[in-house]
Amino acid sequence: MKKRTLIHDIAKHLEVSIATVSLVLNGKAKEHRISDALATRVLKYVEEVGYKPNQLAKSLRTGKTHVIGLLVEDIANPFFATVAGLIERHALARGYHILYCSTENDTAKAKDLIAMLQDRHIDGYIIAPPAGVEKEIEALLRNGIPTVLFDRYLPSVPTDYIVVDGEAGAYEAACHLLDQGLKHVAFLTTESDQTQMAARLGGYARAMQAHGQPLTVQRIPLAFEGDKEHSVVAIGQFLEDNPTCEAIIFANNSLTVYGLEAIARLKRRIPQDVAVISFDDNDLFRLHSPPITAVAQPVEALAETLINVLLDGLDTTRLTPPDRQQIVLPLSLVVRGSSVR
The missing domain is CATH 1.10.260 (434 Repressor (Amino-terminal Domain))
Incomplete structure (x- = not known):
């Protein structure tokens, strides 16, 4: 050798x-x-x-590995995949590498992944946290490791976070449907009570109440999360049980994909029989016939802001630690054929 x-x-x-x-x-x-x-x-x-x-020897001398841990719910999900790719691009331009991990929204797995990354002495974390990791995040902060949450935050943990205005986005989506004279508008979500899902449901509820219309909320069981067939069947059953439903807002792009298949199986027409809006966009939604209206998240701004906030925390030249940054980014409703009658 x-x-x-x-x-x-x-x-x-x-x-x-x-x-x-x-x-x-x-x-x-x-x-x-x-x-x-x-x-x-x-x-x-x-x-x-x-x-x-020798990077290990260098990191021992400098106290830095120039590696950032990125924990997302599912790296295969189009939203998280896009954000991760943009974060990596911005990080590489600033001299940092990214380690990706998918938590699958599982608390135990998330805890194991955080422990694994700690063993590798990474410099900082960007995390879309599942519920139940509050103690782990608090421990990172106590140890002075910069940590930024995104997509959702943990109300009991005072940390940096960057989220989008899901409440306003869902409100605008519901108003768009109601302003066309549609009255029976449903909101299809999961059983999750995470902050981002609660905000989206809250925006829908505010719009319906403002227009004097009843709420119709269907929650897909968490046990079905990632289970395509069970989710499609559950959404199909909801449609059959609610024949007067004129429109559905899906709370994320995975539910939208399952919903489109359920609607197709029932041979319902979009938007003639049921109008559709997705919270979260997807490149495939533009290619669907008709194209799917979506509440689009500002993924480029989200990724750039995440890196800037984290690197601000990693800046060892600062005399005092930076103030907490809790940033809410605006959304945009991209109106396409699926929601216009």
């Missing part, structure tokens, strides 16, 4: 100090008055021998 080249070997070969090699490799040659000729000679030799810094 070929012996690994060490920084000591490079310094010895070039007859310079280890400190000189280290400063050149870290881009600090000019500020330490190392000549361009010497810096070029160091970099050329490093490339020739294929030297790679």
